[in-house]
Amino acid sequence: MNDTFLHKGKRKILVDYFREKIGISDENVLKAMNEVPRHLFLESIFEDYAYEDRAFPILAKQTISHPSTVAEQTELLQLKEKEKVLEIGTGSGYQTAVLVAMNALVYTIERQKELHNFAEKKLREMHLRPKFQSFGDGFAGLPTFAPFDKVLVTCGAEILPTELLRQLKVGGKMVIPLGKTDEQILYRFTKISETEFEKEEFGAYKFVPMLGNTNH
Numbered sequence: 001m002n003d004t005f006l007h008k009g010k011r012k013i014l015v016d017y018f019r020e021k022i023g024i025s026d027e028n029v030l031k032a033m034n035e036v037p038r039h040l041f042l043e044s045i046f047e048d049y050a051y052e053d054r055a056f057p058i059l060a061k062q063t064i065s066h067p068s069t070v071a072e073q074t075e076l077l078q079l080k081e082k083e084k085v086l087e088i089g090t091g092s093g094y095q096t097a098v099l100v101a102m103n104a105l106v107y108t109i110e111r112q113k114e115l116h117n118f119a120e121k122k123l124r125e126m127h128l129r130p131k132f133q134s135f136g137d138g139f140a141g142l143p144t145f146a147p148f149d150k151v152l153v154t155c156g157a158e159i160l161p162t163e164l165l166r167q168l169k170v171g172g173k174m175v176i177p178l179g180k181t182d183e184q185i186l187y188r189f190t191k192i193s194e195t196e197f198e199k200e201e202f203g204a205y206k207f208v209p210m211l212g213n214t215n216h
Helices: 005-022 027-035 044-049 067-077 094-101 113-125 162-166
Strands: 056-058 062-064 084-088 105-110 132-135 148-153 168-178 184-191 197-205
Touching: 005 027, 005 067, 027 067, 027 094, 067 094, 067 148, 067 168, 067 184, 067 197, 084 094, 094 105, 094 113, 105 113, 113 132, 148 162, 162 168
Parallel strands: 084 105, 084 148, 105 132, 148 168
Antiparallel strands: 056 062, 168 184, 184 197
């Protein structure tokens, strides 16, 4: 659990880049990303590059998103303290850690057993504890804990997972990349009523595909 002055310095430079070049203005997002050591969620061979704006391979043939993408998706949630957030795709746990650092009540699902185990161990070591961490199918969400204030999907879905919209409370927001495997459009849905949603579009991204079921 080594987080040196060098790591912290690189993190500050990255956060300054988010503010000045990417246009992230939510100070709570910037503060959380300045606190969470991204290098601890990567394989050690990538440690020197952890604070560059790059995606990297992680376990189970998945990737950890560009940190700027994490910042942008998180800002789009318009998250307030103690809000209940459903995260689909725990991955190595980095995005989860950022949400926990923002004092959200995080409920997270991962379908890859290897990644679920890695993230669970890593978050426990760092004392960043989500409210509930689940190995399961993201398309199903977590109806037991619904409704949620916010839903964040960190993988690209070809079709809109309507079950996740059902688990969103009225007034809540879901941020999700939608589209084919090679490129998706990032959307934010705001639930106006049980049957009405406002949809906003935020440009093209590349995410790993959202898959159903689970993988041991």
